[in-house]
Amino acid sequence: xxxxxxxxxxxxxxxxxxxxxxxTGTRTxxxxxxxxxxxxxxxxxxxxxxxxGKTTFLAAVDGLIPLQGGEIRISGRPVTRPGRDRAVVxxxxxxxxxxxxxxxxxxGLQLQGVGAREAAARSQEYIDLVGLRGFERYYPNELSxxxxxxxxxxxxxxxxxxxxxxxxxxxxxxxxxxxxxQAELLRIWLETKKTSLFITHQINEAIYLADxxxxxxxxxxxxxxxxxxxxxxxxxxxxxxSPPFLEYEDQIWRLIEDxxxxxxxxxxx
Amino acid sequence: MSVDTTAVGxxxxxxxxxxxxxxxxxxxxxxxxxxxxxxxxxWATASGHIPALFISSPSRIAxxxxxxxxxxxxxxxxxxxxxxFGIGFGxxxxxxxxxxxxxxxxxxxxxxxNPFISGLNATPREAMMPLxxxxxxxxxxxxxALVFLGAVFPILFNMMTAMHTMDASLLKVxxxxxxxxxxxxxxxxxxxxxxxxxxxxxxxxxRGLVGIVLGELYAANxxxxxxxxxxGSTFQTDKLFVxxxxxxxxxxxxxxxxxxxxxxxEAWRPARG
Numbered sequence: 001x002x003x004x005x006x007x008x009x010x011x012x013x014x015x016x017x018x019x020x021x022x023x024t025g026t027r028t029x030x031x032x033x034x035x036x037x038x039x040x041x042x043x044x045x046x047x048x049x050x051x052x053g054k055t056t057f058l059a060a061v062d063g064l065i066p067l068q069g070g071e072i073r074i075s076g077r078p079v080t081r082p083g084r085d086r087a088v089v090x091x092x093x094x095x096x097x098x099x100x101x102x103x104x105x106x107x108g109l110q111l112q113g114v115g116a117r118e119a120a121a122r123s124q125e126y127i128d129l130v131g132l133r134g135f136e137r138y139y140p141n142e143l144s145x146x147x148x149x150x151x152x153x154x155x156x157x158x159x160x161x162x163x164x165x166x167x168x169x170x171x172x173x174x175x176x177x178x179x180x181x182q183a184e185l186l187r188i189w190l191e192t193k194k195t196s197l198f199i200t201h202q203i204n205e206a207i208y209l210a211d212x213x214x215x216x217x218x219x220x221x222x223x224x225x226x227x228x229x230x231x232x233x234x235x236x237x238x239x240x241x242s243p244p245f246l247e248y249e250d251q252i253w254r255l256i257e258d259x260x261x262x263x264x265x266x267x268x269x
Numbered sequence: 270m271s272v273d274t275t276a277v278g279x280x281x282x283x284x285x286x287x288x289x290x291x292x293x294x295x296x297x298x299x300x301x302x303x304x305x306x307x308x309x310x311x312w313a314t315a316s317g318h319i320p321a322l323f324i325s326s327p328s329r330i331a332x333x334x335x336x337x338x339x340x341x342x343x344x345x346x347x348x349x350x351x352x353x354f355g356i357g358f359g360x361x362x363x364x365x366x367x368x369x370x371x372x373x374x375x376x377x378x379x380x381x382x383n384p385f386i387s388g389l390n391a392t393p394r395e396a397m398m399p400l401x402x403x404x405x406x407x408x409x410x411x412x413x414a415l416v417f418l419g420a421v422f423p424i425l426f427n428m429m430t431a432m433h434t435m436d437a438s439l440l441k442v443x444x445x446x447x448x449x450x451x452x453x454x455x456x457x458x459x460x461x462x463x464x465x466x467x468x469x470x471x472x473x474x475x476r477g478l479v480g481i482v483l484g485e486l487y488a489a490n491x492x493x494x495x496x497x498x499x500x501g502s503t504f505q506t507d508k509l510f511v512x513x514x515x516x517x518x519x520x521x522x523x524x525x526x527x528x529x530x531x532x533x534x535e536a537w538r539p540a541r542g
Contacts, residue, residue, distance in 0.1 A: 082445050087445075087446070108447075110456075159446070
């Protein structure tokens with residue numbers, strides 16, 4: 001592909017990560033030779049069976065775990081530790097329970113030392129964007145799971161990162177809330193066009209949200225396939241029942257079917 | 270505000286009224302129970318069933334208390350006890366909080382100090398009293414030391430536990446947003462430690478009060494505990510009860526104050542009950 005280097009937000013080159021099992025003393029390849037690129041304003045989803053290393057890859061991009069080989073670059077700069085060029089939307093909302101909605105959204109800006117007035121104004125903007133106007137002074141325990149995830153998203157977006165990393169953010173929501181939050185995320189994404197990397201094990205979630213779906217296979221985690229999702233935007237939730245959508249779903253399912261079955265039957269790892 | 274006349278509204282109002290009545294009737298039952306107890310007590314001595322010398326009586330205690338406060342004989346002793354408590358407890362907070370945080374935050378600090386802290390904490394303060402009196406005499410400083418020893422460990426252990434039980438996912442969030450060590454400490458460790466701090470201080474305050482009484486009973490020349498010892502050995506039961514009740518009142522007031530503080534700082538916690 002002939003894409004100018006400047007529009008590459010994320011590049012992973014031959015990334016490998018190993019885990020040491022302290023008890024058995026064996027080393028497992030969590031990730032082996034991962035190569036991928038994410039371009040400006042692109043929404044990419046990584047999908048794969050549990051244990052395929054997709055969450056490990058996200059932690060590596062965030063700079064929370066060291067690589068045994070290869071390199072990850074964000075806008076051309078190598079990743080060594082967490083930084084302002086990335087922001088994570090966590091699987092559990094992990095909001096600071098003693099801070100209000102406003103206090104949570106403003107958190108990252110405070111850590112960066114942004115002035116109080118500017119930080120408050122920017123936070124308000126993103127609270128509005130995720131649809132939580134009027135809830136600024138609520139504490140997390142007073143919010144539903146879906147609302148907590150909205151705060152989680154606003155908290156990451158307000159830092160204006162080069163790339164947004166989403167780690168199965170809707171996995172712990174009930175099925176209906178999950179669908180609605182997917183639609184909400186697409187609405188927010190269309191407004192901000194923030195380059196995003198979304199991790200999920202749910203195939204239809206990945207197809208619904210992403211421009212490209214990267215399929216991981218497990219043990220060791222590798223890129224199995226890259227699928228361009230040609231569905232038009234904006235996408236209604238009903239698109240999930242359209243024939244092209246179901247075709248993508250079928251295609252990806254066939255790629256990981258064997259592994260999922262192996263996992264269920266408890267083959268030796 | 271307009272009255273909600275819908276069925277749900279009526280139901281909710283009835284439920285709320287029910288709770289209010291339950292709360293009010295609990296207080297009433299408690300009050301009746303206290304009054305009955307006091308009446309029985311008064312009757313037991315007035316009727317001559319039990320000598321007043323042993324158990325005194327509510328009216329005698331009230332009279333003795335009024336007199337002790339009027340003549341002012343109680344004030345110097347209260348001042349001494351409060352000074353002992355204030356200094357000892359203040360020191361316990363000033364030492365217990367930072368040491369607890371340090372020991373909880375750094376593994377090496379825990380390893381180095383844990384044998385001493387556990388050992389000292391397991392040693393009954395009563396056993397240390399003669400030694401403390403040898404070192405510090407019978408004036409206020411031996412009691413200050415006893416209050417300190419009683420209060421410092423609950424505070425220290427609670428701060429240590431607060432550091433050890435910090436939510437790992439919040440630490441990850443903080444790190445991921447690029448927080449430096451100092452920022453992680455200020456924005457995650459300290460706020461999550463506040464409930465532990467307050468409950469440590471509450472337990473510590475109770476132990477500190479016990480420290481005063483123990484120390485003054487054992488060796489002192491002033492203080493409420495000293496008065497208890499004197500009144501006891503001279504069979505002035507009326508006054509003895511007054512002195513005991515002063516300690517009780519102090520304990521209840523301190524605990525209530527700290528409970529209010531606890532609730533003030535825990536607005537973000539899910540409501541209990």
